[in-house]
Amino acid sequence: MYDSLLIFLISTKDKRRHLTALKCLNPKMSHKLPKAGTPIPKAVVKDQFEFGPWTCTSFKSHILKSEGQERDEYEAQLSLPHLPEMVFDKNRLHIEHQNGFGLEFNALDALKLVRDDQADLKVAEADEWLAARVDSDHAKNIFRPYDWTFTTDYKGTPLSRGGIQLGVSDTNERINIEKLKKGGKIQFYAEMVLFEDELHDSGTSMLKVQIRVMPDYFFILQRFFMRVDKVLVRINDTRVYHEAGTDYILREYTSKQNRVEDLKVPPEYITDPNLLSDHMTKTKEKFEKLTFPTTNPTLKPVASNSRISCTPVSAGSAT
Incomplete structure (x- = not known):
């Protein structure tokens, strides 16, 4: 969000630093700008927790710069002609077993699964969408040869250190939802946005991920809305x-x-995925069991002092 600042003038009058001018390139994003005096982060903030043989780590930082070498190198890894307005390229959720296998959630791998050919939404819905915006000049120009909604079916990136990796197979087992609903002491929690876009001021597209570690389990939810x-x-x-x-x-x-017209819900539900999800039609589902390699050790008990405080580290060292 810091790259959206067009003017950021600092005055030292009366020996106080204060904001004297601020203009956002996208006025609709102005609510996301920092308050006067807020320091611009230059590091990745790392938060880590040990759960038995697992290390759960979150990395959080600011959005990818709008130009420069870092941006060019990032775009070169993707086949998309355009990136979401806000890409948190250094935000990552990383869970790793002491034997080297695990999962990671990051924006780059999620964007690699966005279709770079014609978007299905254009074929199915473009005429209706454009008809609702006959007075919008830019609306007719947003349909590009890629999925401009940035829809991704990303399910995480497998980690493999030393050739050891989780096995993947279909399963009839299900996550115990009732257990998730029970209360208890949360040992560790992290939440982060991986990317976000306002779809040319005509909606929203967001990918975020969160983890909750309880005394006897961990649970991750990644949601694309x-x-x-x-x-x-x-x-x-x-x-x-x-x-x-x-x-x-x-x-x-x-x-x-x-389709929005088919949902018989209060208007506020349409903008809130937590309220909306239970009223939507399921179109696809897949259930998998990720099995440990045979070399996995016996689970260690969770240490009461296993939390590591948030520690700022440089972007280059957050590996």
């Missing part, structure tokens, strides 16, 4: 669950989609 105003809503969820004492992880992927 897309809304094209007055036309379509879509939610792609990836849920990852591991219970202490077991030698596997359960991963569930679901995709839901509805």
Whole structure:
């Protein structure tokens, strides 16, 4: 969001630093700008927690710069002609077993799964969408030869150190939702946005991920939420669950989609995926068991002092 500043003038009058001028390139994003005096972060903030043989690590930083070598190198790894307005390229959720296998969630790998050919939404919904915006000159120009909604079915990136990797197979087992609903002491929690776009001021597209570690399990929810105003809503969820004492992880992927006109819900539901999800139609689902390699050791108990405080590290050292 800091790259959206056009003018950021600092005065030292009366020996006080204060904001004297501020203009946002996109006025609709002005609510996301920092308050006067807010320091611009130059480091990745790392937060880490040990859960038995697992290390759960979150990395958080500012958005990818709008230009420069870092931006060019990032774009070169993708086949998309355009990136979301806000890409948090250094935000990552990383869970790794002491034997070197695990999962990671990051923006780059998620964007690699965005279609770089014609978007299905153009074929199915473009005429209706354009008809609702006959007075919008830019609306006719937003359809490009790629999925401009940035829809991704990303389910995480497998980690492999020393050639050791989780096995993946279909399963009939399901995540114990009732257990997730029970209260308890949260040992560790992290949440981060991986990318976000306002779809040319005509909706939203966001990918975010969160982790909750309880005394006897960890649970990850990654959610992609897309809304094209007055036309379509879509939610792609990836849920990852591991219970202490077991030698596997359960991963569930679901995709839901509805035309807005078909949803008989209060208007505020359309903009809130948490309220909307239960009212949507499921179009796809996949259930997987991620099994540990046979070399996995016995689970260690969770240490009471296993939390590591947030520590700022440079972007280059956050590996």
